[in-house]
Amino acid sequence: AQKVTQAQTEISVVEKEDVTLDCVYETRDTTYYLFWYKQPPSGELVFLIRRNSFDEQNEISGRYSWNFQKSTSSFNFTITASQVVDSAVYFCALSEDVMIKAAGNKLTFGGGTRVLVKP
Amino acid sequence: DTEVTQTPKHLVMGMTNKKSLKCEQHMGHRAMYWYKQKAKKPPELMFVYSYEKLSINESVPSRFSPECPNSSLLNLHLHALQPEDSALYLCASSQAGQSRTGELFFGEGSRLTVL
Numbered sequence: 001a002q003k004v005t006q007a008q009t010e011i012s013v014v015e016k017e018d019v020t021l022d023c024v025y026e027t028r029d030t031t032y033y034l035f036w037y038k039q040p041p042s043g044e045l046v047f048l049i050r051r052n053s054f055d056e057q058n059e060i061s062g063r064y065s066w067n068f069q070k071s072t073s074s075f076n077f078t079i080t081a082s083q084v085v086d087s088a089v090y091f092c093a094l095s096e097d098v099m100i101k102a103a104g105n106k107l108t109f110g111g112g113t114r115v116l117v118k119p
Numbered sequence: 120d121t122e123v124t125q126t127p128k129h130l131v132m133g134m135t136n137k138k139s140l141k142c143e144q145h146m147g148h149r150a151m152y153w154y155k156q157k158a159k160k161p162p163e164l165m166f167v168y169s170y171e172k173l174s175i176n177e178s179v180p181s182r183f184s185p186e187c188p189n190s191s192l193l194n195l196h197l198h199a200l201q202p203e204d205s206a207l208y209l210c211a212s213s214q215a216g217q218s219r220t221g222e223l224f225f226g227e228g229s230r231l232t233v234l
Contacts, residue, residue: 033221033222035221035222037225042227043207043209043227043228043230044225044226044227044228045162045209045211045223045225046225047222047223047224047225050221050222091161091162095221104150104152104167104168104169104174104175104213104215105150105167105213105221105223106164106167106175107164107223109161109162110161111160111161112159112160112161
């Protein structure tokens with residue numbers, strides 16, 4: 001069974017500070033996808049990034065960066081120079097090999113981390 | 120702006136009412152989803168439709184009845200709900216088949232209150 005753990009329930013920072021969100025996952029599949037979603041107060045879950053299990057290259061996209069380490073089953077996410085608009089709940093999520101499963105993408109979410117960025 | 124549109128945004132209903140939540144997407148996705156989210160909890164999968172056929176039902180009570188009239192529309196029919204069914208109901212869509220890249224695209228949700 002899949003499991004995603006976000007140990008941090010809430011993080012509070014001052015604007016322009018960096019924020020790193022931790023995510024640890026468990027899966028028996030050798031091929032899987034990892035995601036980060038942002039949920040602002042409006043309720044919509046906004047897709048941020050996706051990483052395939054076979055690609056451990058870490059990247060930077062604007063103020064977002066991520067650190068994927070298969071050896072420790074972690075997929076951490078960093079917001080650089082945080083802004084007030086970054087205040088939201090951030091979810092890490094995992095899905096099984098989407099190339100094999102025909103029934104649809106069964107996404108497993110972590111418990112979420114609430115980020116509060118103060119001006 | 121989200122490309123998955125959900126209506127209504129807010130719904131209040133009594134336990135004897137019958138109502139429906141609607142979802143529409145125009146991204147050409149062939150997989151659509153209903154998730155339920157309680158306050159301060161992660162979303163929980165309810166149903167998945169793949170190519171307009173129900174492919175996953177996460178043991179959801181029969182008072183929730185999904186329907187996929189075509190590849191762009193997804194409905195959730197509600198009947199005889201309980202107060203504990205009050206939650207944010209999120210619709211999502213994704214690619215299906217061999218072209219899948221995995222990510223789901225969500226709507227803003229329908230906030231349901233059952234009195």
